[in-house]
Amino acid sequence: MSVTSETLAPPATLRPLAWLRKNLFSTWFNALLTIVSLVFLYFVLAGIVRWVFFTADWSPVTIAPLLFLVGQYPRDQLWRPALSLLMCVFLIGLSWAIWERYVKAFAIFLGVLLGVLALIPLETPTITLGVRAVFLACPLLISLAFWIGRRSAVKGQHVGTLWLLASILITLVLLPGIRSIPGLSAVATTAWGGLLVTLLLAIGGIVLSFPIGVLLALGRRSSLPVVKIFSILFIEVIRGVPLVTILFMFSIILALFLPAESRIDRLLRALIAMVVFSAAYTAENVRGGLQAIPEGQVEAAKALGLSNFHITAFIVLPQALRLVIPNIVGQFISLFKDTTLVVIVGINDLLGIGNAVLNLRPEFVRLQMEVYLFIAIIFWIFSYFMSYASLELEKALGVGER
């Protein structure tokens, strides 16, 4: 019965001293552990603080902040990624109003971060007044969007549609690296780089791999042997080899299989590899959900006269996907982290830009720690907010409490 009394006791009523005694010094062993950890923590934190503020030389990071953001994107065309950023930021503000529980922390963090970035005094000529203005506009835009989104007229569907429109607009109009559009000159994808490429690969990979993964999962459970065998082969082969080999295959080997005239853009090839790789893992996650749906659901739907398509689309899939949302988000986080592997096929994502910056000046040669730590922190922030949202989603759906 001690369990119930523990869960009932409101933790807030514990006074600091009582809390200390309960959580840190309950037994002599616990006290010993606490002291050892305190000493350990002191040395680690002191070392980190000393290094970050006194020893480390952050000039490779501060000298070219725009490189880390957009790579070699032509500076006279910067308004295009800037406009994309503003659109995204506005939609994040709207999403905050609609899905407060999941987006709030990220929206606030992003607004504060961009606002601070706008005001940091850096003596680099690349950070013009215009760039600062864009960053400064972001927190304002987030709050404006939040204020608009709070109106009852704005529904989740509207925001979802807007996200869809924005992503099409961004990929086709604002960042045309593949096809030239009248009035907008094409920017070759070789010039793209930095966080822009990392986010494009990650978001593109997530959005495209999800439907393919679902189809593969359905294919694996299909009653048609051809479809089933193909799905199993595809999933197992892809899951059995490292991502590097798949990236390598699509970047180099695929050129041998395709006719010489159909050359695919380098960035697009990397994206296809990410999608193929991620789809196989998504398929296995979705299959786990499909297996958890009792047969009775399908039988009941059949008894009601629903067609096979309707049964899958409206009865089985919604329930199955709901069950595996945490796993799928986990898969997306690892896809996001895996985008770094594109440096191996020579694409300048965030990590690639880090390598390039280290070669900018001879004195940067021994500053790898600073640059890679900076990149690690950026990845950490994005992944952390994704897993935070996933945890909240898990709680809201009650998936963990079965």
Next chain:
Amino acid sequence: MSPSTRTRSNQQIPFWRDERILNAAAQTVSAVVILTLLYLGIANFLEISQQRGMPLTYGFLDDPAGFPITESYIPYDPTMSFGRAFMVGLVNTLVVSVVGIILSTPLGLFVGLARLSSNWLVNKIALAYIEFHRNIPLLVLLFLWYFGVFTRLPGAKESLTLPGPIYVNQRGLYLTWPRLTETGGIFLASVIIGVLLAILAWIVLRRIRETQGRETYFGRVSLAILILFPLIGWFVSGGEPLQLDEPALQGFNFRGGLRMSPEFSALLIGLTTYTAAFIAEVFRAGILAVRKGQVEAARALGLKNNHVLSLIVIPQALRVVIPPLISQYLNLTKNSSLALIIGYQELFAIGKVTINQAGRAVPVFLMVMATYLLLSLLTSVLLNIYNKRVQFVER
């Protein structure tokens, strides 16, 4: 159902709504689409490889490789064949994976237990460790270890000394390592025989107890064999079968001990710490999966504490832990392919060099992929066998 109604229902269903015909049509269409794509791809590839004179044959594997490999656990020099170089890469992959698995499991268990600690501070330190490693890309972590730490280490003369003693400098990690002396063979043989006999005794005595209900003290007997045999071997071999080989500075470099190159060390540390964070979560989930009532029920039945642990908690926790644990091991093995970017020459890196040297992209590439696939399949077969044994027969 009378024949007349069957014919009527047959007449009512037009062929485009007949499930059997639809199924067959879908099968045919999907088969045609898949086969056409495959055919087009392969035909194209054959044509191109004909043009460039790179047929899909493996004869080149016997040609001399001509490129050096800095780290190799089997004898190798550039005059040896491509096939040999490939084997070197495979062994390098296996070495780093096996050592990584051996190191990351206890580290993961330790962090996982710390994460379950009732001590708030220990708990949060473990959480920080897990969150740090789970939210950054492995490649960045490897860069941090290799370029951030190992290339910045001092030279041999100013090497750092860790307890052990372990010397750390730009040229790598130098560990004090036990080495067999001339009589060491006897000792080694006695250890191996002891382990085999102990396992045999465990299985046989345990089966006797299970089938005949007689107490056979299988645990104690096996333990005694395990200790006794190496001890006998130790004395038979003259008391000094092992010698601690301590690295010592000679000139500009260390001699003796076990040397691990900076590339290998960085890869091993990166893979181990990264995978340990995931393994910690696996262990935590496994331990939490055993319900409190199980322990309470076992105590109520009068089981001793060690029996509660060994008969009730651990078997149930293992059932939850083993499958994700194996998949983490597989991930570690596949992740070792990232080594090519810091210069440790494992399977994929050597495959890449071979492609450049032999100019035979597709055959080499197929070999690399097939090898990884084989490793994965072998592991999942083993996993499935184990899984069948530990899962409940009936739920």
